[in-house]
Amino acid sequence: MIPDTVQRVPRHTADEINRRIERDSNDRVRFFAANPKGIDRRLRELDAEWDIERLLEANAATLAFAGTALAATVHKRWLALPALVTAFLFQHAVQGWCPPIPILRRMGYRTPREIETERIALKALRGDFGPIGPGDSDRDDAAAHALQAARL
Numbered sequence: 001m002i003p004d005t006v007q008r009v010p011r012h013t014a015d016e017i018n019r020r021i022e023r024d025s026n027d028r029v030r031f032f033a034a035n036p037k038g039i040d041r042r043l044r045e046l047d048a049e050w051d052i053e054r055l056l057e058a059n060a061a062t063l064a065f066a067g068t069a070l071a072a073t074v075h076k077r078w079l080a081l082p083a084l085v086t087a088f089l090f091q092h093a094v095q096g097w098c099p100p101i102p103i104l105r106r107m108g109y110r111t112p113r114e115i116e117t118e119r120i121a122l123k124a125l126r127g128d129f130g131p132i133g134p135g136d137s138d139r140d141d142a143a144a145h146a147l148q149a150a151r152l
Contacts, residue, residue: 009105009111051110067083
């Protein structure tokens with residue numbers, strides 16, 4: 001069975017890694033609940049952050065091009081590299097897993113959904129969607145409400 005797009009990568013990532021990535025995002029949202037002046041800067045950082053999909057695509061394109069160039073200039077056996085890379089890319093498209101995924105996830109690369117969840121929570125803290133909770137007096141409560149709203 002093919003997993004849905006949103007869950008492909010997390011489903012094939014160790015639970016401890018998924019928890020660490022979520023915890024790190026939650027910690028950042030809590031930090032900005034207490035330091036709202038930095039939210040705009042963080043949102044710009046999120047706009048520039050490469051998600052795991054983009055990184056895989058860029059790496060696959062680079063390796064496929066390099067293998068093709070090497071096959072044209074050095075030896076045809078280099079065609080094995082683009083063949084292998086495109087097979088891995090196809091495997092990732094269908095299953096949400098390929099050999100680089102565990103390494104990249106351990107390095108902290110997030111899915112587009114994980115990045116967007118943090119973005120929405122920060123925008124909620126900034127007040128883009130109106131009040132986010134009863135009173136929003138406690139920064140942890142405000143962060144929790146923002147994260148809950150972002151994950152809906």
